[in-house]
Amino acid sequence: xxxxxxxxxxxxxxxxxxxxxxxxxxxxxxxxxxxxxxxxxxxxxxxxxxxxxxxxxxxxxxxxxxxxxxxxxxxxxxxxxxxxxxxxxxxxxxxxxxxxxxxxxxxxxxxxxxxxxxxxxxxxxxxxxxxxxxxxxxxxxxxxxxxxxxxxxxxxxxxxxxxxxxxxxxxx
Amino acid sequence: xxxxxxxxxxxxxxxxxxxxxxxxxxxxxxxxxxxxxxxxxxxxxxxxxxxxxxxxxxxxxxxxxxxxxxxxxxxxxxxxxxxxxxxxxxxxxxxxxxxxxxxxxxxxxxxxxxxxxxxxxxxxxxxxxxxxxxxxxxxxxxxxxxxxxxxxxxxxxxxxxxxxxxxxxxxx
DNA sequence: CAGAATATTCGGTATATGCCGAATATGCTC
DNA sequence: GAGCATATTCGGCATATACCGAATATTCTG
Numbered sequence: 523x524x525x526x527x528x529x530x531x532x533x534x535x536x537x538x539x540x541x542x543x544x545x546x547x548x549x550x551x552x553x554x555x556x557x558x559x560x561x562x563x564x565x566x567x568x569x570x571x572x573x574x575x576x577x578x579x580x581x582x583x584x585x586x587x588x589x590x591x592x593x594x595x596x597x598x599x600x601x602x603x604x605x606x607x608x609x610x611x612x613x614x615x616x617x618x619x620x621x622x623x624x625x626x627x628x629x630x631x632x633x634x635x636x637x638x639x640x641x642x643x644x645x646x647x648x649x650x651x652x653x654x655x656x657x658x659x660x661x662x663x664x665x666x667x668x669x670x671x672x673x674x675x676x677x678x679x680x681x682x683x684x685x686x687x688x689x690x691x692x693x694x
Numbered sequence: 695x696x697x698x699x700x701x702x703x704x705x706x707x708x709x710x711x712x713x714x715x716x717x718x719x720x721x722x723x724x725x726x727x728x729x730x731x732x733x734x735x736x737x738x739x740x741x742x743x744x745x746x747x748x749x750x751x752x753x754x755x756x757x758x759x760x761x762x763x764x765x766x767x768x769x770x771x772x773x774x775x776x777x778x779x780x781x782x783x784x785x786x787x788x789x790x791x792x793x794x795x796x797x798x799x800x801x802x803x804x805x806x807x808x809x810x811x812x813x814x815x816x817x818x819x820x821x822x823x824x825x826x827x828x829x830x831x832x833x834x835x836x837x838x839x840x841x842x843x844x845x846x847x848x849x850x851x852x853x854x855x856x857x858x859x860x861x862x863x864x865x866x
Numbered sequence: 867c868a869g870a871a872t873a874t875t876c877g878g879t880a881t882a883t884g885c886c887g888a889a890t891a892t893g894c895t896c
Numbered sequence: 897g898a899g900c901a902t903a904t905t906c907g908g909c910a911t912a913t914a915c916c917g918a919a920t921a922t923t924c925t926g
Contacts, residue, residue, distance in 0.1 A: 577916050579876090614837050632713075668854060
């Protein structure tokens with residue numbers, strides 16, 4: 523029997539699958555996150571496999587990825603032997619902050635480093651082309667340095683305060 | 695002959711390919727963007743294919759994707775017949791803003807809509823489970839509504855002012 | 867520390883993706 | 897609007913990915 527309540531859930535879970543896809547995760551992972559998001563209590567691998575229809579191995583790897591992105595927490599309960607339980611992180615702003623602080627920040631640093639090295643080389647070179655390249659490298663570097671500051675600030679602000687702050691600084 | 699200047703360029707282009715990958719674009723697209731970023735003047739499809747080593751068809755589809763993300767502009771020059779030229783958008787904050795305003799905003803709206811519908815259904819349902827689901831749907835909806843405001847504000851602020859604003863609102 | 871319960875990893879298969887070259891479509895110029 | 901130069905689309909091949917079930921590894925309990 524499929525109730526309205528279940529359909530409502532499914533509707534949201536579909537949207538989560540879609541979002542996962544947009545942000546570069548597998549749709550199945552979005553679905554699994556959704557399943558956990560609505561779960562009454564943390565679920566074991568078997569329960570998740572059962573409820574979602576995916577193989578246990580699929581669920582297992584999904585959990586490890588979702589955990590990397592702080593979308594899911596893994597719990598070991600006392601008296602439950604080796605069995606693990608999984609719980610959705612329901613604060614998505616927290617998830618975003620972690621992502622900014624880890625993934626984006628790392629990416630930005632790699633970029634800044636590459637740009638720094640290129641800048642050093644180009645400062646020592648001459649010719650019109652080197653000069654033009656240097657200018658462009660510096661422009662990119664400025665942007666990335668700003669991005670770095672921004673990311674590290676963002677990852678320390680609660681969502682509501684952030685929204686207020688940004689809106690206050692927005693023209694009209 | 696491979697000069698230091700060329701190696702410096704390559705270093706940066708590699709980093710751009712890597713970033714493209716992280717953000718869900720093909721590495722080849724990152725490379726092509728990099729090639730355009732450093733190009734002295736806009737390049738034609740043939741020149742890009744030549745310089746990058748990719749087939750012209752690949753470059754063509756790459757350009758249409760990069761254009762969707764506002765990473766590349768397409769120019770038709772007078773007296774050049776059908777030949778098109780491509781130029782990198784070098785202001786990456788502008789690119790990000792466009793992305794927020796279009797892709798993210800759309801995704802957020804889809805989500806808010808799904809959540810709204812689910813909320814409506816759940817408000818009309820009873821039972822413990824419906825009540826719990828309703829609570830969770832509302833939490834998610836609050837976050838997404840904040841995100842919506844945030845995104846639309848962000849896409850109107852220049853990067854330097856934004857950084858300042860956020861840093862000012864950051865504790866310690 | 868043996869055994870049972872569970873998690874994780876591995877190998878395989880079906881499907882999707884990246885890229886190519888050839889075929890087709892499009893838009894200038896005269 | 898014919899002919900030509902160029903862009904875009906299409907079909908195919910090779911590689912990568914998603915998911916599965918079986919095999920292996922891990923961790924708790926007695």
